[in-house]
Amino acid sequence: MLRKSSSDGRVYSVSSTFRISSLFWGPRKSVEEDGSYTSLSGLEGDSTAIDEVKKISVSVISSISEVSSTDWDACSLDAAGLENFNPFLSHSFLSSLEDSGSAVKETGWTPQHIIAKDDSDNILGVVPLYLKSHSYGEYVFDHSWADAYYSYGARYYPKLQSCVPFTPVTGQRILVRNIVYQDQVFDILVSALKDLTIKFQVSSLHITFPSEREWCRLEEKGFLQRIGMQYHWKNRNYKTFDDFLMDMKQSKRKNIRQERKKISAQNLTMKRLRGYEITDRHWDTFYKFYRNTTDHKWGTPYLTRDFFHIMGSKMGDNVLLVIAEEGDEMVAGALNLIGGDALFGRLWGCHPRAYYPNLHFEACYYQAVEAAIELNLNKVEAGAQGEHKIQRGYMPVTTYSCHYILDEEFRKVIGDFLVREAAQLNRVMQLLHDSGPFKENIQ
Numbered sequence: 001m002l003r004k005s006s007s008d009g010r011v012y013s014v015s016s017t018f019r020i021s022s023l024f025w026g027p028r029k030s031v032e033e034d035g036s037y038t039s040l041s042g043l044e045g046d047s048t049a050i051d052e053v054k055k056i057s058v059s060v061i062s063s064i065s066e067v068s069s070t071d072w073d074a075c076s077l078d079a080a081g082l083e084n085f086n087p088f089l090s091h092s093f094l095s096s097l098e099d100s101g102s103a104v105k106e107t108g109w110t111p112q113h114i115i116a117k118d119d120s121d122n123i124l125g126v127v128p129l130y131l132k133s134h135s136y137g138e139y140v141f142d143h144s145w146a147d148a149y150y151s152y153g154a155r156y157y158p159k160l161q162s163c164v165p166f167t168p169v170t171g172q173r174i175l176v177r178n179i180v181y182q183d184q185v186f187d188i189l190v191s192a193l194k195d196l197t198i199k200f201q202v203s204s205l206h207i208t209f210p211s212e213r214e215w216c217r218l219e220e221k222g223f224l225q226r227i228g229m230q231y232h233w234k235n236r237n238y239k240t241f242d243d244f245l246m247d248m249k250q251s252k253r254k255n256i257r258q259e260r261k262k263i264s265a266q267n268l269t270m271k272r273l274r275g276y277e278i279t280d281r282h283w284d285t286f287y288k289f290y291r292n293t294t295d296h297k298w299g300t301p302y303l304t305r306d307f308f309h310i311m312g313s314k315m316g317d318n319v320l321l322v323i324a325e326e327g328d329e330m331v332a333g334a335l336n337l338i339g340g341d342a343l344f345g346r347l348w349g350c351h352p353r354a355y356y357p358n359l360h361f362e363a364c365y366y367q368a369v370e371a372a373i374e375l376n377l378n379k380v381e382a383g384a385q386g387e388h389k390i391q392r393g394y395m396p397v398t399t400y401s402c403h404y405i406l407d408e409e410f411r412k413v414i415g416d417f418l419v420r421e422a423a424q425l426n427r428v429m430q431l432l433h434d435s436g437p438f439k440e441n442i443q
Contacts, residue, residue: 055119056185058192060112064095064128067115071123078178080211085340086171088164092314093337094128100307103165107302108133112160114192116176116185125176125185127193131200132161137302139168139384140208140228140401145414149203154407160197160205166302168230168384169344170399173210190221197404205404215400223402224411226418227425231387231394233365233380236442238373241366244393252391252437259358260366266356269325270363272371275317282321283308286333289349303347322367324350324359332356334363336371341378343368365392391437396429 061067069091076089087093097103098111105111110131116124134157135142149156162173174189176182197205207218219225238244245253263270273282287305294301312319320343324332332350336343348364350356368380382394390396403418405411 056124056188057117057119058188059115059117060129060196061115063111064091064098064113067091067113067123067126069095072126072175075123075126075175075177076172079172079175081340083340086169087315087318087337087339087344088167088169089128089171089175090315090318093311094164096307096311096314097165097303100304100310102303102307103130108136109165112196114189114196116189116192123177124179125174125182125189127162127174127189128164129193129196130161130163130165131158131202133158135159136300137166138163138206138208140206140226142206142403145410148413149410154203154410156203158200159202160193160200162193162205162207163209167346168209168399169381170209170211173207173214186217190218194222194404197406203406203410207402207404210400210402212398212400215402218402223404224415224418225422226401226403227422228399228401229396229425229429230384230399231382231389232397233369233372233382233394235372235376235378235380241370241373244369244373247439247442248393248437249439252393256366256392259361262358263324263356263362266359267326268331268356268359270367271323271325272367273321273323275319278312278319278321280309282323282330282333283312285330286321286323286335286349289333289351290347291349292352293347293349320371322363322371324356324363332359332363334367336368338375338377343372343375343377343380345380345382361392365389365394369393387432390432393437395436395438396432398429 064072072091072094076091077085080086080089094103097109101107103109103111110133112129112131114127114129116126118124132138135146138161146156164171174186176185176189179185193205193207207214207223210218215225236244236247245256248256284305287308290303290308291301315337318338320336320338322334322336323330329351331354333348334345335347336345338344345364345368348360350359365380365382368382371377372380380394382389386394403414405414
């Protein structure tokens with residue numbers, strides 16, 4: 001049986017209950033050219049007998065547009081639950097990255113999403129996946145691993161990456177519908193990921209910012225485990241911003257109040273715009289601010305101007321843009337997305353020809369806290385890095401990643417490094433918690 005479900009003829013053909021008997025692709029070319037390869041066989045899922053399912057086909061598609069938003073989002077919502085809705089895993093967000101030219105082959109992000117279907121062509125699971133020619137835009141740093149490969153004459157790139165591009169936000173990566181045999185579909189998708197790694201002849205497969213449960217399950221399937229650290233704000237059933245401040249030590253509470261007072265003293269007005277309150281003018285201006293930030297700090301503007309317009313139009317009220325105005329002029333902004341239980345802070349930028357003390361803290365952290373309280377959300381995830389967040393109420397939390405390294409010697413060396421890294425990071429996190437900004441009885 002041969003099923004074509006992608007534009008270049010790539011397909012997995014699956015027969016018998018939870019058993020992939022073969023995997024067929026188009027004519028063989030080098031992976032640098034288009035990532036294609038020939039046949040693959042012997043990939044098996046759990047063979048538990050379930051009468052109503054006879055076949056599961058697993059295909060690789062070159063664009064998320066080949067899957068309907070309804071099918072993709074059903075997998076995403078079922079995987080996490082509606083209460084944990086993650087906007088970054090939605091079809092709208094991921095397609096905005098592709099449609100805008102932000103996450104495409106030309107930028108080193110070749111989509112290779114995996115789709116699992118039953119014999120009635122119903123989509124059972126999806127995995128966002130990219131063939132990468134570099135390690136930028138990932139926030140889990142493996143440049144030293146690449147250097148080690150090259151120093152021994154081996155090739156680290158290209159590699160496979162399951163993630164949300166440019167987005168260090170934890171969420172499910174193997175998205176499976178809520179069905180009675182979802183564990184078997186999960187296993188088949190993991191097997192497909194590992195088999196692709198072998199057949200692409202790449203160095204490795206990386207699953208970054210998965211859920212903790214996925215992270216644990218993937219260790220059993222031969223993945224190396226890595227942890228990282230971010231800073232999140234926790235909503236302890238606060239009704240107002242002042243309620244939050246009262247949980248902090250007096251010195252920290254006083255500092256935050258002083259920082260907030262400086263905003264009005266500079267004749268700045270803060271606004272929180274949501275959905276269609278955000279106009280094209282806002283996006284064009286925010287893009288200029290974003291470029292100002294990348295040009296002076298990050299060095300690489302990953303997102304195009306079109307991304308903000310497309311994403312804003314597709315995602316509606318899930319978008320929250322905090323802006324600062326001086327008179328009628330927008331002088332700074334912070335982009336957030338609203339999830340089922342969290343507010344996700346993503347990008348910040350300001351006018352390149354002006355400096356406003358403490359505006360970054362107000363726009364990115366304090367406005368986000370106020371919004372989360374107003375929306376009754378459990379937490380604010382403020383993105384990667386930044387120990388300055390701690391004294392503003394954002395505490396260290398653990399993040400996760402999984403790494404499937406093909407070369408046995410490198411796998412052992414990297415595995416040893418990850419054990420030492422985790423021990424050090426856990427000690428640092430404990431010290432940061434012990435010296436945190438909250439009163440002793442606040443957990």
